Amino acid sequence: MFLYLFKKLAVTIPTFFGVTLVAFIFIRLLPGDPVLLMAGERGISDERHAVLMAEMGFDKPILVQYGYYLADLAHGDFGTSIITKRPVLEEFATLFPATMELSICAMLLAILLGLPAGMIAATKRGTAIDHTVMTTALAGYSMPIFWWGLLLIIFFSGTLGWTPVSGRISLLYYFEPVTGFMLIDSLLSGQEGAFQSALSHLILPTIVLATIPLAVIARQTRSAMLEVLSEDYVRTARAKGLGPQRVIGLHALRNAMIPVITVIGLQVGVLFAGAILTETIFSWPGIGKWMVESIFRRDYSAVQGGLLLIAAIVMLVNLAVDLLYGIINPQIRHTDS
């Protein structure tokens, strides 16, 4: 198991360096130089330009610049926002819990609905239930997020007036963040109605963000389940006189989970992409909205740092997924080490 872990880490670390390279090159590929970009429409005098270039180290050879960049990263310095002058890592850390709360809720919703839906569709293959589940999944998969979000807002917030339109909690409530998760903090604050308010703010963004992962998970579960159900060991399980819950829910599901977990891991990346749109639609103060705003503000060092941090998180999740495989299917663990 340790060897397996080590091997997976050995793959992850070079990937991370690859990502740093991309993030590093990104800002240098933009037309003009960084100082010009930051100056924007206003323009800048040549002397001031030269001073700034030297100050930020852009006058050094590119390899030296990359070396400095890596050294900064090693010290946990992900750059400083040009606009707010605060460290990017700090900004990221303040906003990240909001994105994480939304993402976790969306992922939970997607898994809790997607897994059973796919399992039911597989065991009832070819029936009306199967067709309904699969058609719905296809619709969800091809849903344009922006349009879908607006549709939900118009219906649930506009027509029915059930849910708030934006933000994480009603302005009536205020408390210092403890965990950064509004659901937990609102409970901790002890203020009456705070939790309900946080929850009602969370519902629509969660649904919107969960839609695509939910569809993908349902489809993948169905196909993995169908494949596993025709395996010899499932027949053996039935030949032992085990009931369908045990045959499907234990013997088949355990094996079907392997491809499903891969897909769930990949959905984490999709989730971050989706968060950018979802947070923008619902004014959710998280990383996605911050990235979009940083782009509009031409805060390139924020974008660069944010990109790297998001990539690092996605990679960590994928590493965790790889480890989970090894736990679920011992064969993978044993043959890989």
Add this chain to the structure above:
Amino acid sequence: MPLLEIENLTVSFQTAGGQFTAVDKVSLHIEPGEIVSVVGESGSGKSVAMLALMGLLPWTATVTADRLAFNNQDLKTISKSELRKIIGSKMAMIFQEPMTSLNPCFTIGFQLTETLKIHLGMNRAERKKRAIELLELVGIPEPRKRLTAFPHQLSGGMNQRVMIAMAISCNPELLIADEPTTALDVTIQAQILELLLNLQKKQGMSLVLITHDMGVVAETAERVAVQYAGQQVEKQQVKGLFSNPHHPYTQALLNSLPERSNSKILPSIAGVVPGQFDKPKGCLFSPRCDYATTKCHTIPPTAASEELGKALCHYPIVDGKPTNYPEEVNP
């Protein structure tokens, strides 16, 4: 009273090319403690017939039978949950492919003790004790250690032993072994076969041994049913079958045994078992039969008398010669 009664069992599959009859009016009676062998080439419906009995076929299969009974209990009308109480405990089955028949995600111990929990309601300690006992019984060294092993860590032969241990865990009255040795090395084959026979004697259970090896039949069984393209073509005592086969297919199978062949080249039956799209009109064996006449090619035969092993042939063979055979044709 027979332990198992199968009367005119027919199984057809719904396929993209229409209905396909994989098992056609097969009958089999098995007495307690008896060893019966079912032989036939690949694709003759041996596995499908037994899977139908156990209720293990996929939903595309339609199973009909005049009678399907175990211990006088009608398996046709029994509820699914009642059937689940019988299979895996009183009636167990082991399969052709030991390497894929065990679940890769669970330990040997877990898979072995499942039946003990479900059928016998044993507690954890009892299950563990019994599991070790069972592994010892099937000749697995260091059974205690093996309980925590996964199937891929054992060899094919060891996995088949585990399958056997699992099948006999609840002391079944009937064990169906579907070509239990086909996927194994020759030396292991003999060991597994011997193990099965020992267990059969020790436990006094009935054994249905599916095989396409006539040699195995000769060494083990008391009675044989020969199956071809889904039909039962002959049923006899082993002795009688070897000395006086009544169906040309049986005769051909026996002729292809190495010890019966007097030439250097092993004779084999030319051609293959007909499948869904090339079923002949008359006798299903006629395209490959040395004795086939126009009648054979056009009219399906009916079963001969009990003395003639119910041979499904227009001209059942007696002492090596077809009977009632038209004079003008030379076989």
